[in-house]
Amino acid sequence: MTKTLFLDDPYRKSGPAEVTALTEEGGIVLDQTIFYARGGGQPGDSGTLDWDGGRIPIATTVKGDAGAIVLVPSEPVALPAVGAKVDQRLDWDRRFGHMRIHTALHLLSVVIPLPVTGGAVGADKGRLDFNMPHPPEDIAVLEGQLNALVTRDLPVSVDWITEDELDANPGLVKTLSVQPPRGAGKVRLVRVGEGAGQVDLQPCGGTHVARTGEIGKLRIVKVENKGKQNRRVTIELA
Numbered sequence: 666m667t668k669t670l671f672l673d674d675p676y677r678k679s680g681p682a683e684v685t686a687l688t689e690e691g692g693i694v695l696d697q698t699i700f701y702a703r704g705g706g707q708p709g710d711s712g713t714l715d716w717d718g719g720r721i722p723i724a725t726t727v728k729g730d731a732g733a734i735v736l737v738p739s740e741p742v743a744l745p746a747v748g749a750k751v752d753q754r755l756d757w758d759r760r761f762g763h764m765r766i767h768t769a770l771h772l773l774s775v776v777i778p779l780p781v782t783g784g785a786v787g788a789d790k791g792r793l794d795f796n797m798p799h800p801p802e803d804i805a806v807l808e809g810q811l812n813a814l815v816t817r818d819l820p821v822s823v824d825w826i827t828e829d830e831l832d833a834n835p836g837l838v839k840t841l842s843v844q845p846p847r848g849a850g851k852v853r854l855v856r857v858g859e860g861a862g863q864v865d866l867q868p869c870g871g872t873h874v875a876r877t878g879e880i881g882k883l884r885i886v887k888v889e890n891k892g893k894q895n896r897r898v899t900i901e902l903a
Contacts, residue, residue, distance in 0.1 A: 666732030668697035671710075672823075672853070675701075675764060675872035679754045684745050692727075692735035693744060699753050700726040702734045707763055707786040707871045709737070712755040716745045760872070762788030762902070765880045768821055768873040769811070769900060771857055772880075774839050775865050776810040777801070781840045782895055786871070790886065790901035797896040800888055808885045811900070818878030819858040824866075825851045831868065839867050 667685075670677060682695035693714065700723065703709035709726035714736065724739035738744070745751055767786045773793055774781055783794035801807055831837060831852045855873055857865040874880060882903035889897040 667695060667734040669734070670697050670699045671701045671872055672870075675760075676875075677755075678757045679752060682751050682753055684747050684749045684751060686733070686747060687744055688729065688735055690737075691741060691744065692729070692737050693721075693723075694729060694733045694735055695751070695753070698726075698734050698736070699755060700734065700736055701760070701763075701872055702726045702728045704728060705869065705871050706784040706791075707767055710755055710760055711739075712753065714745065714751045714753060716749050716751040719743060719745060721745075759788045761874075764872050764874045765902065766791040766900075767869075767871045768857070768877065769815070769880050769883055771855065771865050771867065771869070771873075772811055772814045772877065773898060773900060774867075775814065775857075776807055777898065783897075784840070790899060792897055792899040794891060794895055794897045796894050798894050800890070800896060801898075804885050804888060808883070811883050811885070814857075814864060815877050815880045815883060817858075817862075818876050819862065819864065820876055821873050822856045822859070824854045824856060826854060827851055837867055 677699045680699050682697050684693060685696050686694040700710040711725060712723050714721050721742055722739040723736045725737050727735050729735040763786050770784060770791050770793055777795055780796040781793050782796055785792055852868050853870055854866055855869040883900050884903045886899040886901050891897045
């Protein structure tokens with residue numbers, strides 16, 4: 666199992682690790698990693714690995730077996746040996762874009778309080794699909810509400826609850842297409858705002874900014890019809 670440093674500190678841009686395994690496909694497994702593994706609509710992180718005598722670019726990061734996180738090289742080159750000490754470095758601009766957009770999508774689910782049927786995170790844009798029979802009446806109003814939440818500079822924090830507690834509060838889950846991962850006995854919650862100023866609380870394993878003000882101004886790019894009951898809302902960093 667790989668220790669997930671990105672959950673403890675999503676702002677960490679580099680860090681040491683030790684190679685614990687190499688996969689048959691040429692992936693690299695570390696004992697601990699700052700690289701987020703693809704999941705929940707958020708892409709896997711990219712960056713580089715350096716070690717004594719070598720450097721390798723990492724194209725993406727995925728989940729492996731038994732809790733392992735696998736760093737996927739961008740090209741077939743010589744890999745560090747098992748036991749090698751390496752230095753991890755993120756493509757920080759790309760990751761920070763994911764953090765801003767992912768948090769912005771949580772805010773989008775606040776201003777459009779409908780069940781979410783899908784979503785995707787990019788470095789400069791993202792989208793959510795909603796169970797929405799009719800299109801929004803005024804996109805400009807929605808955009809204003811979205812940016813008002815950004816401007817409030819609300820704190821973004823993490824809590825953990827047990828799987829039983831989640832089962833007792835099914836309304837916490839907004840996504841119909843992706844259910845929170847189970848099996849570890851606990852579920853990670855991302856909270857936006859605090860106390861009487863809380864605006865959102867939902868299960869999420871992604872990386873987020875510490876305050877909504879870090880997102881910056883947002884635009885609602887388009888609303889598309891993706892089925893009888895499904896509408897896709899795309900946002901981007903202004």
